[in-house]
Amino acid sequence: MRKAVLVLAVGVSACAPGQSDRGNPARGEQRFGEIGCNGCHTVAGVGGMVGPDLTRVASVPLREQGRWSSPRAYLEESIRAPQAYLVPGYPGDMPSAAQLGLSDPDIGDLVAYLLTLR
Ligand code: HEC
Structure with missing residues (x-):
């Protein structure tokens, strides 16, 4: 019984409307930690201070x-080509x-994960 509830909760967070086709925010949050984005970026008070707070x-x-067609386009550019636009006051040392x-x-x-941070 407990297992069924857990599966349901995971299913709901992974299949939020409109997001399943463009990336999985729950997996994105996990990858954010695994890759080490949080070594340089703080989210909700946790993480490094080299780059801007992403909360x-x-x-x-x-x-x-x-400047960009959408928040999605800006965030994707920030990850693919961080040097294309530098947040004022920060060094261009994001990989x-x-x-x-x-x-x-x-x-x-x-x-998809970053788009949930508003
Ligand atoms: C070595 C430190 C470092 C790492 C690791 C790093 N970043 Fe950054 N990041 C920065 C710095 C410095 C900036 C500000 C300069 C710029 O705009 O590139 C930045 C800017 C950003 C911005 C734009 C923020 C804003 O306020 O507009 C986003 C989004 C971002 N990073 C996401 C990520 C993600 C996702 C990862 C992991 C894949 C990551 N960063 C890894 C240092 C880092």
Whole structure:
């Protein structure tokens, strides 16, 4: 009985509407820790301080309106090509997706996770 409840909870978080086709935010959160993104970035008070706090990063593109087609596009660029746009006041030392060896599914899942941070 307890097992059935657990499976249901995992199923719900992995299949939130509109997200299953564009990346899995739960897996993205897991990969964020495994890859070590949190060594440089804080989310909700936990993590490093080398890069910007990402607690509300999905809201950031709003202050850069017009530069990217969507928050998704901005976040994907931030991971694939961090040097393309540097957040003011920060060094350009974030490793690119290629340097980190990230796959396309990894990037999709990370973006899906970051889009939940508002
Ligand atoms: C070695 C430290 C370091 C690591 C590791 C790192 N970052 Fe960064 N990150 C930075 C720095 C510094 C910036 C600010 C400069 C820039 O815009 O590239 C940044 C910027 C960002 C931004 C833009 C933030 C904003 O406020 O607009 C996002 C999103 C981001 N990183 C996501 C990630 C993800 C996801 C990972 C793991 C795949 C990661 N970072 C790994 C240092 C790091």
